[in-house]
Amino acid sequence: MRKTWIVLAVVGVVPALGFYVLEWTGATEALRYVSTTTWRPGSPSLWDLACLAAGLVTWVWLKLLVFVFLLAACPFAVADLSTVLKRGRTTRKGPCR
Numbered sequence: 001m002r003k004t005w006i007v008l009a010v011v012g013v014v015p016a017l018g019f020y021v022l023e024w025t026g027a028t029e030a031l032r033y034v035s036t037t038t039w040r041p042g043s044p045s046l047w048d049l050a051c052l053a054a055g056l057v058t059w060v061w062l063k064l065l066v067f068v069f070l071l072a073a074c075p076f077a078v079a080d081l082s083t084v085l086k087r088g089r090t091t092r093k094g095p096c097r
Helices: 002-025 027-036 046-089
Strands: none
Touching: 002 027, 002 046, 027 046
């Protein structure tokens, strides 16, 4: 159960952080550039279009999907936490030292 909520949280957060990486590198400026450029052969380039696609996907992930994944991880995290808390109150069976 612990693995499930950790994976859901990581899958939700890592792509969302990708938007900030793209913003830091300036790749998110491709949206402005592509929308204001007169389309001619080679302009915008494939790199600009790829940055546009990556920027849009990571922006949507940041604004919407990160919350979906974190919300999906909550029941697993709560169940894991309650299991850990219950286990702490009971006596543990194991080898005596």
